[in-house]
Amino acid sequence: MDDTTGILDEALERLHVSGPERRGRLTNHAPMAVEALAARGRAKDVHRWLDLYAPRLEEFPSAVEPVTAENWRAALGDPRRAADWIGHFDRELALRPWRDVLAQWWPRLLPGLYGGSTHPVIRVGHAVRTLLGGAETAPRLTELAHGLGYWAARHHTLPSLTPLTGAGSAAAALDAVRPIVDQDGGFPVLLARVEALPVWASGVTDPDEARHRLGELVRAATHRYATHGHGEETMLVHAATAPNAVLRALPALPRALWAPSLRAAWTASAAVTAMYSPAEGVPYSAPALTGEEVVERALAHGDEHVIKLTDTALDVGDEGAYAAALRAIELSTPLT
Template sequence: MTVLDEALTYLQDCGPEWGPGVSNHGPMAAEALVRLGRPEAVGRFVGNYRKMLYRDAPVRSLTIDETNWQAALGNMRLLGDWNFFFRTRLAERPWKEVLAHWWPRLLPGLPAGGGHGVIRTGHAVRALAEKETPERVNELALGLGYWAARYQEVPGSGRFLGRHDLPDTWNRVPRLHTRQGIGEIFRIRLEALYLQPDFGEIVDDVRRPDDVDGALSVITRLAAQAYLTDDHEKYMGFVHALTVPAAVRLVLGHLPAEQHWPTAATTWQFTAAIRSAYGTGHREPAAPVTPVGYETLIDRAVATGDPHAIKYVEACRREDEQSADPIYAVVATDWIRRMEDGTWVE
């Protein structure tokens, strides 16, 4: 059994959330540590992180099937049923078939759990693509189950329907004119977007980019730039504005081609939703950030023991390798510094 499979086994009885609706990042960060070349750090990380989690055995109350699955979406009380459903489907069919069948059904609810349903699914898919094991299949079931149980939509069609390019539309994303949920979990804040009547119209007014990979790179680059220069109150929101599209990229190559453009459009919709909910406007960075090399950033991320530090550095490095831009190392450096000195809550 590999280090990752041991970690997934150790964490498999933990719920997908802890505290006031905060997502369990343990499996995702463990997989990211392996990708960062730090498998020796996985055991200590999961051992410490497990102390924050609670043992969870969600009850079964409904048999989910083709007749009632839509009505069961977004009902966290049915988490046990969703987990059982996906475990059963993955036992019956190859994981890529199950993924391709359910991805378009879950895609409109990509904001589920602040995007952590799709992030957890993305890490599970990357692990399975490397090696298919029972532990990794189960992790995919738990990622899909969490996504379905926390399913949440935001305004917009999830399609590229307009005339403007992504950067131009990014500059037109409206600030959400309410403080409802500003200090709460993502789910509450994103729900408030339905109080912003022009958000959906603006976010849909994007012409289709030239290619999907390029579109995802533009989205993560915009998220990184906004992390530094947006007039926002929650750095954490802009961290997820990058890690969600980065996680989507992990899955894209395992999906049918006809699902690629809807996936890119819905990912754009989510990232724009984060900007509307937590930012927009312009401010200068507090001070210029001198980027640090990724090997140093990895060491510092591991030292923090924080899953967001680990996942963000891994995602930034990967996006930088995909489409080189110094902005990724800059934001990763700034986030690690904030994790170290406690200013990430600003």
């Protein structure tokens, strides 16, 4: 990670006076995007990008009542309590190792991965990568508190889904997802219309197989964006970035949590696919570029979802993934 000068920590400190959302429900993507830029060797561009994004930031929300070990269940899934939840995790992370806090709360939060359009778990995945890859500084621990707090505040579970015939590979399973008929509405409205998904991850119990399948899912969802991203250029990004966030968190989690994490990640990726996929894919061919060249184009474009999908594409690291990032650049509105 290109962060020898502490630029990422400076950016995170700058961002922690802002709330996790804006305009009532839209997510503040800046913490995730600046982490991605630093991770991809572009720390020197972090503050310039942040200056462009800054007008979208809103003030940190007001607190209501402290979250405690006794009352946390009543506060779970209440977006009005975002500041309370962030404060709770700030206190927890000051008292205990961050891996212990994550291991305790991951199974509590995992069933509600779908809240906030999956952005909370994505933010946590970026925070965990930073902590695993570098110094456990105060801004990086605070960033984990913000991610976990946002997740708890937007915790949203799914009703029981009807299992459909599955498929052998992740790519085939995503192709087997049936797009919902009515795709008008916001994320919570569309999510409520998802009633059935193909079986793909439910039988996995071995942790190493779960990790392998998560990688397969991230690759398949990233590749699929190149041919299906025109269905909804922004929201379909999350079919890849949400499971990748879970994959990034696995090394910090007990192995017993890996298989449940795969199942939640599959459901999220498949649900997003059902909610936003077009009726048909279209062929897409992209120029042969290096990962560094793709990052350069994503940074010049500036859109936060483009940056995050490019970051995931570099994790996958093949031509199909780079094509997906380039497709996102073509489809998305630049940040200006």
